[in-house]
Amino acid sequence: MQQPEHSSxxxxxxxxxxxxxxxxxxxxxxxxxxxxxHIPLSDxxxxxxxxxxxxxxxxxDAVQTVLFNIRLPxxxxxxxxxxxxxxxxxxxxxxxxxxxVSPDILGASAGAGFGAAFAIWCSWGIAGIQVSAFIxxxxxxxxxxxxxxxxxxxxxxxxxxSGILIGTLFSAGTAAVKYIADPLDKLPAIxxxxxxxxxxxxxxxxxxxxxxxxxxxxPLLALRWRxxxxxxxxxxxxxxxxxxxxLRFGVIICATLMTTVSVSIGGMIGWVGLIVPHLxxxxxxxxxxxxxxxxxxxxxxYLLVVDDLARMVAAVETPLGILTALIGVPFFLCLLKxxxxxxx
Amino acid sequence: xxxxxxxxxxxxxxxxxxxxxxxxxxxGDIACLLGPNGSGKTTLFKAMLGLMPLHKGSVLLDGxxxxxxxxRDIAQKLxxxxxxxxxxxxxxxxxxxxxxxxSHIGACSSPGRSDRMAAMEALAALHMQHLEKxxxxxxxxxxxxxxLIARALAQQPGILxxxxxxxxxxxxxxxxxxxxxxxLAHGGLSVIMSTHLPNHAFLFGTRxxxxxxxxxxxxxxxxxxxxxxxxxxxxxxxxxxxxxxxxDSREIRVCIPLxxxxxxxxxxxxxxxxx
Numbered sequence: 001m002q003q004p005e006h007s008s009x010x011x012x013x014x015x016x017x018x019x020x021x022x023x024x025x026x027x028x029x030x031x032x033x034x035x036x037x038h039i040p041l042s043d044x045x046x047x048x049x050x051x052x053x054x055x056x057x058x059x060x061d062a063v064q065t066v067l068f069n070i071r072l073p074x075x076x077x078x079x080x081x082x083x084x085x086x087x088x089x090x091x092x093x094x095x096x097x098x099x100x101v102s103p104d105i106l107g108a109s110a111g112a113g114f115g116a117a118f119a120i121w122c123s124w125g126i127a128g129i130q131v132s133a134f135i136x137x138x139x140x141x142x143x144x145x146x147x148x149x150x151x152x153x154x155x156x157x158x159x160x161x162s163g164i165l166i167g168t169l170f171s172a173g174t175a176a177v178k179y180i181a182d183p184l185d186k187l188p189a190i191x192x193x194x195x196x197x198x199x200x201x202x203x204x205x206x207x208x209x210x211x212x213x214x215x216x217x218x219p220l221l222a223l224r225w226r227x228x229x230x231x232x233x234x235x236x237x238x239x240x241x242x243x244x245x246x247l248r249f250g251v252i253i254c255a256t257l258m259t260t261v262s263v264s265i266g267g268m269i270g271w272v273g274l275i276v277p278h279l280x281x282x283x284x285x286x287x288x289x290x291x292x293x294x295x296x297x298x299x300x301x302y303l304l305v306v307d308d309l310a311r312m313v314a315a316v317e318t319p320l321g322i323l324t325a326l327i328g329v330p331f332f333l334c335l336l337k338x339x340x341x342x343x344x
Numbered sequence: 345x346x347x348x349x350x351x352x353x354x355x356x357x358x359x360x361x362x363x364x365x366x367x368x369x370x371x372g373d374i375a376c377l378l379g380p381n382g383s384g385k386t387t388l389f390k391a392m393l394g395l396m397p398l399h400k401g402s403v404l405l406d407g408x409x410x411x412x413x414x415x416r417d418i419a420q421k422l423x424x425x426x427x428x429x430x431x432x433x434x435x436x437x438x439x440x441x442x443x444x445x446x447s448h449i450g451a452c453s454s455p456g457r458s459d460r461m462a463a464m465e466a467l468a469a470l471h472m473q474h475l476e477k478x479x480x481x482x483x484x485x486x487x488x489x490x491x492l493i494a495r496a497l498a499q500q501p502g503i504l505x506x507x508x509x510x511x512x513x514x515x516x517x518x519x520x521x522x523x524x525x526x527x528l529a530h531g532g533l534s535v536i537m538s539t540h541l542p543n544h545a546f547l548f549g550t551r552x553x554x555x556x557x558x559x560x561x562x563x564x565x566x567x568x569x570x571x572x573x574x575x576x577x578x579x580x581x582x583x584x585x586x587x588x589x590x591x592d593s594r595e596i597r598v599c600i601p602l603x604x605x606x607x608x609x610x611x612x613x614x615x616x617x618x619x
Contacts, residue, residue, distance in 0.1 A: 094433065097432050097433075098432065099432050099433075222452040223452060225449065225453070225455065226446070226451070228435070228439065228443060229443050229446050231432075231433055232431070232443070233429070235390070235395055235426065236426055237446075238393075238415050239393055239395065239419060239422075239424035239426070240443060240444065240446045240447060240499070241415050241416045241418070241419030241446045241447025241499075242446060243414065243415050243416075281433070281434075285434065285435070285436065286434055286435050287436075287439055289454060
C-alpha cells in the first residue's frame, strides 16, 4: 500500500539505539586487550571478575596495573569524551537549527582551548583549568550566537561565519599564550595538550568527565521532547507553547559544560561533534528521545576505536586530533554529497 | 471562541508596522486577510499570538487580555500555521503532529498515550492517517500544509491563525487545503488566514479584512469589501466583479483582474497618441 522505502528508514528507532549500545559495549571489551602490553582476553575477563568479586584466582600484578590504572581509565575517558562531544554536537545542531554547527565550529572548543591554555600558563591546578575552560567556552558560544543574530545574512551561514570569527579570536589568544609561555616546560605542555591525547588519562579524569556528562546529559534527556520542538525555530516553538529564551539558554549551558570539560581533559578533538550526530540522525532519525542516546553511544564507540588506532598504528602515539581530522574530513564530504536532501 | 483586537499598534523597534487595527472574529468565522506584500499581515498575526510586543492596544480572547498569559496558555487557545520555511531536520509526520501537544505536556515529560491519541485524531480529521510514518520534509507542498494544520488541531485551539496557507500550492492542493479549512470552521473553529487571491474570499470567506500599509482599509462580508474601488486602492489593479450562477444554482461572485493601473494608463496614453 505505502511506499516501504519511506517508512523503513525510521523503523524501530529504539531497537537501533540498543544495537548501537551493544556495539559500544563490544568496542569497550575488545579494546581492553589491545596495546603495547598485550593482555589475553581471558586474563581481562579474569581480572574484571576478580575486581567485582574478590576470588581465589591469581592475576599478575603487571596485568592488574596496566588494566586498571592505565588502560581502563583511558578507555573510559575516550568513550566519555566521544559521547559528550557528540551529544553536545547533536544538541547545538538542533538548537541553532543548523546541521553544519558543532562544538568546534561554534567556537566552544577554541574558547575552552584558550581558557585551558591560559590556565596552564598560569600554573593553575586542574580545577582552575576546568573553570577557566568552561567560562571561555561559554563566552565563545554566546558571543558567536549574539554576533550571528546581528549579522544581516542567511542565518545558517551567519552562525557558521560568526563561529569561525570568534574561534579565530580565541585561537589567536591561544597562540599568544603559547608565544609568551616558557619554551622549556609550559609550551610543550600546552602544545601536546592542544593536539588532543588521551594517553595521560587517569581515574580522576574519567570521574570528572563522568560527572560532567551526567550534569549535562540528564537535564538534556529530561528535556528531549522540548529539544525537538525547539529545533523547529523560535517562533514556531513559541506558538506551540514553549518559553524559548530560558530553555535555549539552559540547554546551551548544559552542552557547553560538557564540551569544555571534555576539551580541558582530552584537548581539542575536532570533527567528532559534527559527523557523529549526522550519522546518528541517519540511523535513528531526528527525535531527540533516541537521537541523544544514539549520538552519545555512537560517539563513545567512535572515539574509542580512533584512540585504539592512535595507540596501534605507529610506534609512537599519534595525537587523536590528527586522526579524527583525517577521518572526519572525507566522511563529511560524503555526507555533503549524499545527504543534502534532509537540509532543504 | 472569540478573538478581538482593540486598536493595536506594533512593529519592529519603535516604528509601527501595524497601526490601529481593530477587529473581532467569532466561532465559525473564516476571516480572510487580504493585502499587498509588506502590508503587515504576518506582523499582525505575530501580534495576535503575542510573539511580538504591542506598542499600543490589546488582544482579547473571550474578553480576557492575553498580555500577561504565558506561552503555554496562549498555545492552548491559538493555533498558528506559519508560512513555508526551511526545516533542516527530517521528522516523521507523526512526530510533527505530536509536537502540537507541547502545550499540554509538562516541562520534563514526553507525550503520553492521550497525546498520541490526540495526534492520531488530528491526522484522521484531515484524512491523513496513511502519511503517519512518512518523513515530513519528503512530502509534497499540499501534504506538508495539511500536516501543519493537523499539528495545529492537535493543539486543540479555539482559533486557527494561518499565514498564507495556500501560497506555493498548485490549483488542486489549494482547494484541498481550503476545503479542509471550511470543514473545520463548520465544526466551530474560528479561522483567520491571509491570502493573495480575492476569489478565495468569495469562495470560502465569511469575513474579509483588507490591510493596507498597516491600516485596515475595509472590513466586512466578502460582497461588501471586495469591490473595484478597494482592489484598486489595495493592489493598484483594475478588476471587474462578475456574478454568476453555478450549476447547483448557487450565486457566486468572482473577481477578474483586468490590468495593472500603471499599465492601463500607459496603454491609454499610447492610444491617445495614435489618435
